[in-house]
Amino acid sequence: MRAVPVASERADGDAGRPAATPLSSLFPGGRIRPGTAVSAGGDMPLLLALAAEASAGSAGWAAVGLPQLGALAAADAGLDLGAGMWVDEPGPHWPQVLATVVEAVPVVMVGALGPVPDRIGRRLSALLRRSGSILLAANAWAGAELRLAVTTATWEGVGSGYGLLRGRRARVISNGRGAAAEPRQADLWLPGPNGAAEPFEAPAGPGQQAEAVAALTVAERRAALRVVG
Incomplete structure (x- = not known):
């Protein structure tokens, strides 16, 4: 792959507000x-x-x-x-x-x-x-400005021992430094039926945003425990 000057390649992409995507929230x-x-x-x-x-x-x-x-x-x-x-x-x-x-x-x-x-x-x-x-x-990074984690995930599509996987329903939370300090969350198909992330509409319960930071910490600890020497 040909290397290009990254800063100049990025320059034109900073104008205007980006279109909404499954992860943009x-x-x-x-x-x-x-x-x-x-x-x-x-x-x-x-x-x-x-x-x-x-x-x-x-x-x-x-x-x-x-x-x-x-x-x-x-x-x-x-x-x-x-x-x-x-x-x-x-x-x-x-x-x-x-x-x-x-x-x-x-x-x-x-x-x-x-x-x-x-x-x-x-x-x-x-x-x-x-x-x-x-x-x-992929895992924790000390210099990360934004930290994301999947707190709950459920594969759907398989019945009582038969059927095809449709996708994985996941709740993703994020927080970080500066403008990212306020915790956010999104319910997604991750992946969806076609393999890409897709929005999933789920009713929001009270207090979910306030719980996001604690849930993120737990998710990161679980991820760290998966590493086996």
């Missing part, structure tokens, strides 16, 4: 802000949905340290496989590899590569701000 301003990092709380369908939304209309995307990411799932989620770059095993020098990719590619998904020292985290944050790229972390 989770973001301040209705979109992921260029030059920032977002964590997906250990949920692969959510990570793919974020990448598909962030990369729409961009020059390309990359996946670093995600050997489990399947091409079919990525395509079903809405990612253009022809614009993708895979770096399954970045090796012990992954900070340098990730920094190089961030400077060249507008949307970068990253898996669990190991502890991120403060110095490396600050450097990557500076690179994101300079390039305008978006970093989407």
Whole structure:
């Protein structure tokens, strides 16, 4: 894939308010802000949905340290496989590899590569701000401006031992720093019948927004417990 100057590629995309998408209610301003990092709380369908939304209309995307990411799932989620770059095993020098990719590619998904020292985290944050790229972390990321997590999920479509899966109903919550400090939530098909995220209308109960921050913390702890050495 040809590398392009990310900052210039992003420049024209900042004008006007973006159209509503299934995930837009989770973001301040209705979109992921260029030059920032977002964590997906250990949920692969959510990570793919974020990448598909962030990369729409961009020059390309990359996946670093995600050997489990399947091409079919990525395509079903809405990612253009022809614009993708895979770096399954970045090796012990992954900070340098990730920094190089961030400077060249507008949307970068990253898996669990190991502890991120403060110095490396600050450097990557500076690179994101300079390039305008978006970093989407599969798991917790110390420098994430926005943290998302799936708090409840139910697959539908299978009856008493028969039938086909229709999709997964999921409740996604988000909060973070600055404009993202106020918790938000959305009920989605994640994925929907066609493999992409779709809105799901569900009645809202009282006090749900106030519970979002606590639920997000629990979801992140569960995601961390899934990591086995």
